[in-house]
Amino acid sequence: MRRVYRWFIHFEDGLIVLILLAMVSLAIYQIVLRNVFGSSLVWIEPLLQNAVLWIGMLGAMIASRRDEHIRIDLLHNYISAAARRWVAMVLDIFTCVICAVVAWYSAHFVVSEVEFGGNAFSGVPAWTLQLIIPLGFTVISLRYLIMFFLDLLHLRPPMQEPRA
Numbered sequence: 001m002r003r004v005y006r007w008f009i010h011f012e013d014g015l016i017v018l019i020l021l022a023m024v025s026l027a028i029y030q031i032v033l034r035n036v037f038g039s040s041l042v043w044i045e046p047l048l049q050n051a052v053l054w055i056g057m058l059g060a061m062i063a064s065r066r067d068e069h070i071r072i073d074l075l076h077n078y079i080s081a082a083a084r085r086w087v088a089m090v091l092d093i094f095t096c097v098i099c100a101v102v103a104w105y106s107a108h109f110v111v112s113e114v115e116f117g118g119n120a121f122s123g124v125p126a127w128t129l130q131l132i133i134p135l136g137f138t139v140i141s142l143r144y145l146i147m148f149f150l151d152l153l154h155l156r157p158p159m160q161e162p163r164a
Contacts, residue, residue, distance in 0.1 A: 009065065016058040023051045046121040050129040057136035064140040067147060069095075085151060092148040096141050103137035110134055 030044045063069050075087060113127035120126040150156035 012058060012062055012065070016055060016062065019051050019054050019058070023048055023055070043122040050120060053129070054132050057132045061136050061139050061143075064143045088156075089148055089151045092144045092151065096144040096148065099137045099141035099144065103134045103141055106130075106137060107134035 026044050026048060030040055033040050060069075071091075076084065079087065110127050110130050110133070113130060114125070118126045120129050147156055
């Protein structure tokens with residue numbers, strides 16, 4: 001199981017790096033085409049726009065893996081460690097449910113895009129690029145569900161201290 005988990009982590013990290021490198025390369029290529037040759041490829045702009053969506057979702061997935069999402073933690077310094085644990089558990093379940101709801105409705109959106117049959121660019125179906133939304137929110141939801149159960153069983157690693 002740990003081997004599969006490590007493979008998934010490496011896959012996430014590698015995919016975000018690959019997409020970022022492709023984005024930079026395509027943007028530079030497009031700039032050179034425009035400034036030197038006076039032309040451009042029309043499919044690069046929509047591809048880069050969709051790549052930003054993928055980078056954002058992959059970044060959110062990686063942040064959830066490390067439990068480093070942005071949080072406003074007003075109570076952290078004023079409540080006991082036991083109370084912090086319960087607050088963390090409530091927030092984990094809340095995050096899990098919200099992400100599951102977003103995953104559910106975004107999956108319905110992707111299914112409607114499949115039925116509609118729209119293209120993003122150059123014959124690439126729009127739904128293939130939008131698939132990252134339900135996938136990403138499902139992964140985030142599952143990770144927070146796992147963190148909840150780890151905390152319930154007192155197996156969760158200590159939370160990150162707030163940064164000043």
